[in-house]
Every structure is written in structure tokens, then in C-alpha cells.
Amino acid sequence: xxxxxxxxxxxxxxxxxxxxxxxxxxxxxxxxxxxxxxxxxxxxxxxxxxxxxxxxxxxxxxxxxxxxxxxxxxxxxxxxxxxxxxxxxxxxxxxxxxxxxxxxxxxxxxxxxxxxxxxxxxxxxxxxxxxxxxxxxxxxxxxxxxxxxxxxxxxxxxxxxxxxxxxxxxxxxxxxxxxxxxxxxxxxxxxxxxxxxxxxxxxxxxxxxxxxxxxxxxxxxxxxxxxxxxxxxxxxxxxxxxxxxxxxxxxxxxxxxxxxxxxxxxxxxxxxxxxxxxxxxxxxxxxxxxxxxxxxxxxxxxxxxxxxxxxxxxxxxxxxxxxxxxxxxxxxxxxxxxxxxx
Numbered sequence: 001x002x003x004x005x006x007x008x009x010x011x012x013x014x015x016x017x018x019x020x021x022x023x024x025x026x027x028x029x030x031x032x033x034x035x036x037x038x039x040x041x042x043x044x045x046x047x048x049x050x051x052x053x054x055x056x057x058x059x060x061x062x063x064x065x066x067x068x069x070x071x072x073x074x075x076x077x078x079x080x081x082x083x084x085x086x087x088x089x090x091x092x093x094x095x096x097x098x099x100x101x102x103x104x105x106x107x108x109x110x111x112x113x114x115x116x117x118x119x120x121x122x123x124x125x126x127x128x129x130x131x132x133x134x135x136x137x138x139x140x141x142x143x144x145x146x147x148x149x150x151x152x153x154x155x156x157x158x159x160x161x162x163x164x165x166x167x168x169x170x171x172x173x174x175x176x177x178x179x180x181x182x183x184x185x186x187x188x189x190x191x192x193x194x195x196x197x198x199x200x201x202x203x204x205x206x207x208x209x210x211x212x213x214x215x216x217x218x219x220x221x222x223x224x225x226x227x228x229x230x231x232x233x234x235x236x237x238x239x240x241x242x243x244x245x246x247x248x249x250x251x252x253x254x255x256x257x258x259x260x261x262x263x264x265x266x267x268x269x270x271x272x273x274x275x276x277x278x279x280x281x282x283x284x285x286x287x288x289x290x291x292x293x294x295x296x297x298x299x300x301x302x303x304x305x306x307x308x309x310x311x312x313x314x315x316x317x318x319x320x321x322x323x324x325x326x327x328x329x330x331x332x333x334x335x336x337x338x339x340x341x342x
Contacts, residue, residue, distance in 0.1 A: 031263060034271045044277055046112040049077040049089030057092070057120075066115045081137050088112045090120075096133075103136035104306045105148055107277070138307045139222070147222040151301035152275045152294075154215050158208055158234050159241040159294055160266055166200050166245035167258045174249070193246075193332045200242050208234040216305075224308030230301060233314070236321040237297040243328035244293075250335050269294040274302065296320040 050058060051071045058070070069086065071077040077089040081100065087108050088101040099116060101109045113134075139147070173196075174180075187195075212234050216223045223230075248265065252258040272289030275298075289295040300317035303309040 026264075028263075031267060034268060044108065044111050046087045046108065046115050047085065048112060048115065049080060049086045051077045051089050051091045053090060053092050061119050064119075066112075066119065078137075088116075090116065098133035098135070100135045100137065103139035103143065104302065105277075106139070106143055106145055107148075109136075109139075138224070143222060143306075148302075148306065149275060150215065150219075150221040151305045152270075152273050152298040154212065154221075155234065155237055155294055155297040155301055156270055156273065156275075158211055158238050159269070159297070160262075162204055162207070162238045162241040163245040163266060164259070164262070166242045167249040167252070167261070168255050169200065170196060170246045171249040171252055171255065171258050175254070190333050193329060196246060197239070197243060197329065200246075201239060204238040204242055205235060208238045221305065223305050225304035225310065229304045229310070229314065232318065233297055233300045233304070233321070236318060236325065237293060240293040240297075240321055240324045240328065243325050243332060247328050247332050247335065250332075268292075273298040293321060293324045 045065065045067055047067045049069045049071050051074050071089070074091060077086065080086040081089060081102050084102065086102065088099055091098050091100065101112060103109050209231060212230050215221050216227065216230070248261050249258055269292040272292055273294040296317040300314040303314050
């Protein structure tokens, strides 16, 4: 009887927490739906350019399985390749073919070469000839999947742990009465928010620096650009996670409810951050990535670490991350004034 009484109390506690009940049902459905949409997409269709390909050969190349674009000079093809509008292009110098691949994504480069092996008139033998020259705009033939996925994972782990620690820590400030005493002081609400952001931000800077340095220099992840840009991106991403964690903690009454935000806020971002090729998922779903901070951080990290880009190529992603942080800080100030019952 005493065991049944304890079981009854626990069941009643769970039933009364409508958020937990909803999460137990809604979160698995959400994650499984996203997995279905991501993995049920079609095969990747490589974008291939044809530069100075003789008409006799061009007419024999089947366009099935690829998007072909013809160029009269290599310079135009190089511009398209640098802008990621092409995955590679086929160039003929006389009768000798050569291939230039964008190379930042090993899976895309592999799909492009596989198509070329099938599509060239001489079949597999054409691309297996010893004289065939293969160049890479970014990366190399030795570049592995970890080098390509690494920047996304780096951003994800920084975002995840900062979000979790900031949310739980700020929740504890509320539940222990610390925030209530601060609200009774002469401090203004924006000063309280700024103080917490800067205070947590100091440890965020240390954490981001250590993680980024370890990933690049200890694990040997590919690093073509400047480390200072990687550090700047991870710091801004951590600041975004920090302000978002503080914001969402205002809607949680305990640590369990704070953790419940992870399947709804954090996990969905991984699907649209570049870990999976967004070109293979339904078009109506790909816009979600534009609404998530991790999308911009992963794109900027990959541009710096894999493609070796600098400020002129990543500044829009930097501005987007800064915009998310300012947005969450502003909402924090408003929420502190109107919605938090302290």
C-alpha cells in the first residue's frame, strides 16, 4: 500500500505538469518527423560545368543525374565554382580532360566524380586514365568527412552547453531568491540583464576559446582561414546561446522544465545547420534554417575553416549572429519587466 501511494503521488505529479506530458508526446514526434523529412529527400544532383568541351563529346554526355552548364571560358566557370553555384567543371585542353572540384564537401565531390565516370563517353575508363588531372578549389582528396562536419559540430556543442548551463544557472538565481533581491535594489532591469550576460560571458569566452583551439590544433581539424575569425564566430554563437538560455529560463520553474526546451529549441537546429545537405530536403522546409543561429554559425565556420574565406565572405553571418543576440537581450529586458513573477 505504501508503494502504491508513492506511485500514485508520482503519477499525479506528472499528470499535473502539462508541459511534461506534452513534451513526452510532442518532442519525439517532432524529431522523428524531421528525420523523416531529411532522410526521405532525393539523391543529391551535382551541378557540373562544361568548359570548352568539343561538340562531338558534349553531345554524347548525358545530362541525366546532373545539372549541366556550358561555359566558353574557364574564368566564368571559376567564378561560379567559387560562389558554390557549381560543384565542379570539366575542362578539355585539346583532347585531354581535366576536372576542377569545389571540394569543400567530400560527399558532393564524390557524387560529382561518380557522375562524371558514368557520363563521359568513354565511361569509367575516361576518369581512370593516369593522365586525368583533378584539381580542388578547396580541400583535397585527403579531406575527410570529419573535416567537413567538424565546423558544424564545433558550433553545435558550443551552443548546446552554453544554452544549458546559462539557462539552469539563471533559473537557480530566480529560485534561490537572488534575482528577487536584485530587483528590489536600485539596479535597472537592463543593468541586471547586462550584468548577467557579461558575467556568464566571461566563462563563455574561456570555454569557446578552449574548445575551438582543442578541435583545430589537438584533433587536427582542417583550418584554412584565420583562427581569430573562428574565435569571433564561436564567441558570438555562445553569446546567442547565453541570451537565449537566460530568456527561456524565465518560462521554467525547475531544472527539468529547462531541459525540456532542448528537444524543441536545440535539436531541430542540427537538421538545418549544414550537417545534412539542405538541397536534398523539401524546399518548403529549408527556410527553417534561416531562422536559427546555428545555421549562420556553421556556414561561417565552414567558410573560414574549410574554404579559407575572410571577413568579406562571412560578415553577413556575423551580423546575423549579432542580431540574434541583440534580439534575445531586448526580449529579456522586456520579459523581466512584464512577465517574470518575482
